[in-house]
Amino acid sequence: MELKEKILSSYVAFENDININSDIHDIRTEALQNFEKLGFPTKKLEAWKYTSLNSVLKDDYSIFPNKENTIQFADVKKYFIHDIDTYKIVFIDGKYSSFLSDTTHDGKDICLMSSALKKSKYKAVIENYFNKIAKQDNLTSLNTAFANEGAYIYIPKSVEVEKPIQIINFTTGKEEATLVQPRNLIVVEENAHVQIIERHQSLTNNTALSNVVTEIFAARNATVDYYKVQNDNVNATLVDNTYIEQQTNSEVSVHTFSFGGNITRNNLNFYQKGERINSILKGITITEGKQHVDHHTLVHHIEPNCESHQDYKGIYDERSTGVFNGKVIVEKEAQKTNAYQQNNNVLVSDKATINAKPQLEIFADDVKCSHGCTIGQLDEEALFYMQQRGIPKKEGRALLMYAFANTVLESVKIPEVKSRITKLIANKLGVNIGFDL
Amino acid sequence: MLKINNLQAEVEGKSILKGLNLEVKAGEVHAIMGPNGAGKSTMASIVAGKEEYEVTDGTIELDGEDISELAPEERAHNGVFLSFQYPVEIPGVTVTNFIKTAINESRKAQGLEEMPAKEMLKKIREKSELLEIDRKFLSRSLNEGFSGGEKKRNEIFQMAMLEPKLAILDETDSGLDIDALRIVANGVNKLKSKDNAVIVITHYQRLLDYIVPDFVHVLHDGKIVKTGDASLALELEKKGYDWIKEEVNS
Numbered sequence: 001m002e003l004k005e006k007i008l009s010s011y012v013a014f015e016n017d018i019n020i021n022s023d024i025h026d027i028r029t030e031a032l033q034n035f036e037k038l039g040f041p042t043k044k045l046e047a048w049k050y051t052s053l054n055s056v057l058k059d060d061y062s063i064f065p066n067k068e069n070t071i072q073f074a075d076v077k078k079y080f081i082h083d084i085d086t087y088k089i090v091f092i093d094g095k096y097s098s099f100l101s102d103t104t105h106d107g108k109d110i111c112l113m114s115s116a117l118k119k120s121k122y123k124a125v126i127e128n129y130f131n132k133i134a135k136q137d138n139l140t141s142l143n144t145a146f147a148n149e150g151a152y153i154y155i156p157k158s159v160e161v162e163k164p165i166q167i168i169n170f171t172t173g174k175e176e177a178t179l180v181q182p183r184n185l186i187v188v189e190e191n192a193h194v195q196i197i198e199r200h201q202s203l204t205n206n207t208a209l210s211n212v213v214t215e216i217f218a219a220r221n222a223t224v225d226y227y228k229v230q231n232d233n234v235n236a237t238l239v240d241n242t243y244i245e246q247q248t249n250s251e252v253s254v255h256t257f258s259f260g261g262n263i264t265r266n267n268l269n270f271y272q273k274g275e276r277i278n279s280i281l282k283g284i285t286i287t288e289g290k291q292h293v294d295h296h297t298l299v300h301h302i303e304p305n306c307e308s309h310q311d312y313k314g315i316y317d318e319r320s321t322g323v324f325n326g327k328v329i330v331e332k333e334a335q336k337t338n339a340y341q342q343n344n345n346v347l348v349s350d351k352a353t354i355n356a357k358p359q360l361e362i363f364a365d366d367v368k369c370s371h372g373c374t375i376g377q378l379d380e381e382a383l384f385y386m387q388q389r390g391i392p393k394k395e396g397r398a399l400l401m402y403a404f405a406n407t408v409l410e411s412v413k414i415p416e417v418k419s420r421i422t423k424l425i426a427n428k429l430g431v432n433i434g435f436d437l
Numbered sequence: 438m439l440k441i442n443n444l445q446a447e448v449e450g451k452s453i454l455k456g457l458n459l460e461v462k463a464g465e466v467h468a469i470m471g472p473n474g475a476g477k478s479t480m481a482s483i484v485a486g487k488e489e490y491e492v493t494d495g496t497i498e499l500d501g502e503d504i505s506e507l508a509p510e511e512r513a514h515n516g517v518f519l520s521f522q523y524p525v526e527i528p529g530v531t532v533t534n535f536i537k538t539a540i541n542e543s544r545k546a547q548g549l550e551e552m553p554a555k556e557m558l559k560k561i562r563e564k565s566e567l568l569e570i571d572r573k574f575l576s577r578s579l580n581e582g583f584s585g586g587e588k589k590r591n592e593i594f595q596m597a598m599l600e601p602k603l604a605i606l607d608e609t610d611s612g613l614d615i616d617a618l619r620i621v622a623n624g625v626n627k628l629k630s631k632d633n634a635v636i637v638i639t640h641y642q643r644l645l646d647y648i649v650p651d652f653v654h655v656l657h658d659g660k661i662v663k664t665g666d667a668s669l670a671l672e673l674e675k676k677g678y679d680w681i682k683e684e685v686n687s
């Protein structure tokens with residue numbers, strides 16, 4: 001049976017298993033119909049021209065792993081940012097792990113989507129925010145149809161969350177191929193502030209496919225810093241669909257670090273629904289082998305006096321391929337917009353490929369929009385300089401790549417995240433340099 | 438210490454060095470002068486091991502060993518230092534971290550342990566004082582946003598830290614004002630000993646007022662065509678290179 005058929009035929013069982021009378025039953029059903037109509041994306045779609053999921057859709061996925069799998073903290077500690085205190089929302093094969101998690105309801109809700117969907121006290125938030133900005137496209141619809149588990153974060157007015165929140169989705173690889181569809185909802189009220197780290201990690205080399213949807217709402221003056229750590233195993237594919245709505249004076253930053261995995265597709269969408277909003281989108285991509293990383297970003301400037309800053313750095317080695325498609329729309333009313341987009345790529349091998357496509361649609365006349373896109377090689381002169389000082393070629397190359405990606409790294413606000421990322425970069429480049437990169 | 442025999446090299450099929458001979462002994466200072474395009478910087482890069490130049494003939498010996506097949510980092514580990522005419526910028530890597538890495542990579546290659554942090558700091562302090570370098574400067578990203586003079590001073594600081602056997606200074610004086618020139622030259626002189634050697638590549642006599650050479654060579658069209666003592670530099674300053682070109686041609 002094809003994956004699409006298999007998914008469609010399992011829907012009834014899925015809804016029976018959770019709660020058919022759920023408030024979001026209608027939303028799910030509609031989404032399922034949508035997915036039935038659209039199916040999985042193919043290269044015929046403009047948005048998927050350079051990314052094919054065909055190779056990962058042929059596997060026989062276990063859709064609802066029923067078994068409660070457990071893992072020992074010691075075995076997975078390294079995937080956490082463990083040198084600082086954090087809240088943790090952890091899932092194993094799509095199921096919540098209370099043992100590995102550290103949630104709270106004290107003055108804020110940092111907990112589970114499944115319980116938020118069940119309990120009446122969350123009804124208003126779900127009604128106001130759930131599936132309000134997620135697109136009705138193929139894979140988001142698929143996620144919505146099966147939306148049940150994920151992180152639910154509600155930060156009330158003026159609350160500054162005292163420590164970061166980690167959302168970690170493990171797949172154990174107990175099945176040959178596992179499909180998980182986490183659904184996260186994050187609502188940050190006026191003047192509130194939260195920092196979130198998200199990671200998807202498979203624990204074996206068995207196939208894993210994660211189709212994630214995250215909706216983030218930042219109210220007036222709210223601040224959200226979001227870090228996506230993508231360093232998964234070679235047979236793990238991730239489709240990340242993140243939708244962000246911002247109100248006046250809010251600032252949301254998303255840093256995406258794509259080092260691992262098989263195919264990684266990031267659909268990152270910002271909708272600015274107020275004035276003086278700042279949206280920050282940054283990414284470092286380092287790939288090798290046959291890896292493929294696709295960044296599709298959208299910033300929709302709707303009102304005047306807002307800013308957006310995009311800075312994506314990519315380093316592609318061996319036969320790996322990359323896509324950067326950065327779309328900025330500036331509506332007619334959005335005067336005095338300041339939209340900045342930078343995408344720099346280094347092809348380390350002559351077999352690597354990058355498809356870069358900046359798309360600017362500007363309907364206002366008094367705006368500052370700049371974009372720059374470069375594709376190049378490592379600077380041989382700089383490499384020679386370092387070798388001349390006794391630094392071997394491999395380490396020299398690593399230092400150069402680090403220097404290249406540094407503009408993204410330096411805006412990471414959590415020092416422990418920054419040092420973890422630098423370590424991941426050093427690991428990825430196979431070097432051990434005498435200082436924390 | 439350094440013995441270059443009949444060195445011939447080309448880049449992209451174009452012949453640049455056409456049989457260059459040079460011998461530098463420990464304790465000596467050699468100046469290499471010559472018109473633009475004579476091959477001075479090429480010679481420096483080739484001794485340091487830059488890969489884009491193809492050595493078609495001749496040898497480069499350091500202490501009796503042919504180094505012409507060694508990688509640039511291996512030559513560095515053997516004590517070759519090149520002060521770049523245009524030092525490169527490396528954002529995100531501080532001067533201190535860079536020099537620590539360079540020193541420890543050299544030590545690693547020689548089978549030594551990393552230099553203890555305390556010793557490293559002491560050395561950094563000493564050498565930065567020698568070159569009148571502000572502490573704040575050391576925590577800045579390497580060469581990023583440095584003025585021309587700061588870049589050159591930083592090169593000599595690295596030389597002081599690495600203590601090479603053979604230092605080649607490629608137009609270290611360009612971009613330096615007179616005060617910076619004095620500080621840099623003074624630094625070089627203090628680092629000078631009977632066991633090491635310096636090759637100074639320059640267009641101008643003024644650097645040689647401070648770093649006094651034992652020999653001055655004129656490089657023209659890929660070869661050393663004239664060698665003299667310090668007075669030759671003064672003569673060149675006065676008369677230019679045309680008379681040498683005429684001598685060669687006749």
